[in-house]
Amino acid sequence: MTRKMWGFIPVLNCSQLLSFCPPQSRPSVIRIATPDLRENSLQRTMSDQAFVTLATNDSYAKGAMVLGQSLRKHNTTKKLVALIGPHVAEPCRDALGSIFDEVCVVDVVDSGDVAHLALMKRPDLGVTFTKLHCWTLTHYSKCVFMDADTLVLSNIDELFEREELSAAPDPGWPDCFNSGVFVFRPSNETHEKLLAFCGEKGSFDGGDQGVLNSFFNTWATADISKHLPFIYNLSSVSIYSYLPAFKEYGRNAKVVHFLGKVKPWNYSYDAQKGEVRGHALTPDQGQLHPDYLLLWWQLYSKSVMPVLQQAYGETPFNSGLTEESENGQLQEDVSAQPEASAPPPQKVSSEVRKQRWEAGQIDYMGDDSFANIERKLDSFLK
Numbered sequence: 001m002t003r004k005m006w007g008f009i010p011v012l013n014c015s016q017l018l019s020f021c022p023p024q025s026r027p028s029v030i031r032i033a034t035p036d037l038r039e040n041s042l043q044r045t046m047s048d049q050a051f052v053t054l055a056t057n058d059s060y061a062k063g064a065m066v067l068g069q070s071l072r073k074h075n076t077t078k079k080l081v082a083l084i085g086p087h088v089a090e091p092c093r094d095a096l097g098s099i100f101d102e103v104c105v106v107d108v109v110d111s112g113d114v115a116h117l118a119l120m121k122r123p124d125l126g127v128t129f130t131k132l133h134c135w136t137l138t139h140y141s142k143c144v145f146m147d148a149d150t151l152v153l154s155n156i157d158e159l160f161e162r163e164e165l166s167a168a169p170d171p172g173w174p175d176c177f178n179s180g181v182f183v184f185r186p187s188n189e190t191h192e193k194l195l196a197f198c199g200e201k202g203s204f205d206g207g208d209q210g211v212l213n214s215f216f217n218t219w220a221t222a223d224i225s226k227h228l229p230f231i232y233n234l235s236s237v238s239i240y241s242y243l244p245a246f247k248e249y250g251r252n253a254k255v256v257h258f259l260g261k262v263k264p265w266n267y268s269y270d271a272q273k274g275e276v277r278g279h280a281l282t283p284d285q286g287q288l289h290p291d292y293l294l295l296w297w298q299l300y301s302k303s304v305m306p307v308l309q310q311a312y313g314e315t316p317f318n319s320g321l322t323e324e325s326e327n328g329q330l331q332e333d334v335s336a337q338p339e340a341s342a343p344p345p346q347k348v349s350s351e352v353r354k355q356r357w358e359a360g361q362i363d364y365m366g367d368d369s370f371a372n373i374e375r376k377l378d379s380f381l382k
């Protein structure tokens with residue numbers, strides 16, 4: 001396989017691609033206190049620094065929970081903050097509250113000021129306004145923002161040694177940083193400037209990455225210490241498109257980013273067998289690396305499911321977990337899974353399975369033993 005993305009260095013500057021955007025706006029915020037669901041959170045994290053993530057719906061909230069538990073699992077000493085939109089269901093908020101130190105509802109629509117007007121003109125930028133809100137977390141001196149579709153593979157607290165605005169290059173356009181993981185300093189002044197900037201200049205990509213690259217437009221040239229190594233944004237998609245680099249550097253991966261339209265929560269998981277059930281993929285939907293996908297589901301079923309079960313109580317919810325009954329039929333969440341009725345997969349060796357994956361023939365029903373896969377993952381985790 002050849003170098004697909006690394007051989008090409010574009011010349012255009014990001015800020016050359018601006019369009020229009022709504023006027024200055026400020027979303028309203030309600031902070032939810034959920035102290036009863038957490039134990040010892042004060043003892044656990046004595047820090048004025050925080051990891052911050054964002055979920056505007058229940059699916060992304062699940063991703064945020066897995067991300068939060070992956071940070072906890074690797075013993076972060078930082079606080080965890082989730083920004084959520086008003087549409088996240090109550091039990092999901094409670095579940096987030098038991099994993100995160102702070103859950104903030106950011107309601108752009110409800111704010112009754114310019115933010116509302118801005119949103120009427122550009123409804124597509126609603127999520128961007130919600131994300132920019134992270135700059136108002138001024139009770140922290142420094143934060144690291146992480147997308148809800150990322151997963152941490154080791155302790156990454158060392159990121160807090162970096163300055164605003166540090167981020168990893170976007171492999172699709174390496175002179176732009178990727179806004180999925182970035183270091184920033186909360187500041188109401190910066191927040192207002194960002195909103196004003198957005199009002200004047202807009203977002204060249206219709207989202208936060210465009211706004212942030214235009215605003216922090218010296219990132220590509222001014223200070224190389226603000227360039228995070230690519231291991232902080234290892235995407236399944238780029239693993240796949242540059243496999244030799246993954247084989248060389250993959251063991252150092254610290255953050256996995258599940259890119260593309262199909263997210264881990266679009267699959268389902270058989271916890272008994274330790275198998276991820278396939279989502280019928282078309283080639284343009286991208287390929288998620290089976291090992292990382294499995295790691296996500298293991299963490300979900302072990303550390304997130306119990307929290308969700310407690311939050312939902314008797315109320316049924318879409319867990320994504322499947323169970324087989326005596327007659328071999330899947331009980332839950334399988335209506336959209338064509339593989340469920342397919343004949344049982346044949347056993348294939350890890351090596352064969354890997355070769356198939358590398359050749360683009362991904363067997364999500366793969367029958368590798370749980371122990372083997374776990375050993376392999378352990379080797380990634382050092």
Ligand SMILES: *[C@@H]1O[C@H](CO)[C@@H](O)[C@H](O)[C@H]1NC(C)=O
Nearest residue numbers: 054055056057059060127148
């Ligand atoms: C869920 O929220 C995320 C951002 O938090 C957004 O990118 C995504 O499009 C939303 N999905 C749906 C189905 O609304």
Ligand SMILES: *[C@@H]1O[C@H](CO)[C@@H](O)[C@H](O)[C@H]1NC(C)=O
Nearest residue numbers: 072073074075076154155381
């Ligand atoms: C986190 O801390 C616990 C308890 O102190 C320890 O057992 C565990 O090995 C640590 N985990 C990592 C990934 O360092």
Ligand SMILES: *[C@@H]1O[C@H](CO)[C@@H](O)[C@H](O)[C@H]1NC(C)=O
Nearest residue numbers: 171178180181233235238257
């Ligand atoms: C990571 O890199 C991909 C390209 O491989 C980019 O599209 C994505 O937005 C980046 N995500 C993060 C979290 O930096």
Ligand SMILES: *[C@@H]1O[C@H](CO)[C@@H](O)[C@H](O)[C@H]1NC(C)=O
Nearest residue numbers: 135136137138139187188189
């Ligand atoms: C920033 O603004 C928020 C709300 O608008 C306020 O509560 C906070 O005290 C401000 N922070 C500073 C450092 O002025």
Ligand SMILES: *[C@@H]1O[C@H](CO)[C@@H](O)[C@H](O)[C@H]1NC(C)=O
Nearest residue numbers: 059261262263265266279285
């Ligand atoms: C993934 O799941 C979410 C909600 O569960 C759904 O809104 C979205 O359309 C799904 N995406 C794909 C590509 O199937």
Ligand SMILES: [Mn+2]
Nearest residue numbers: 147149180258
């Ligand atoms: Mn993402």
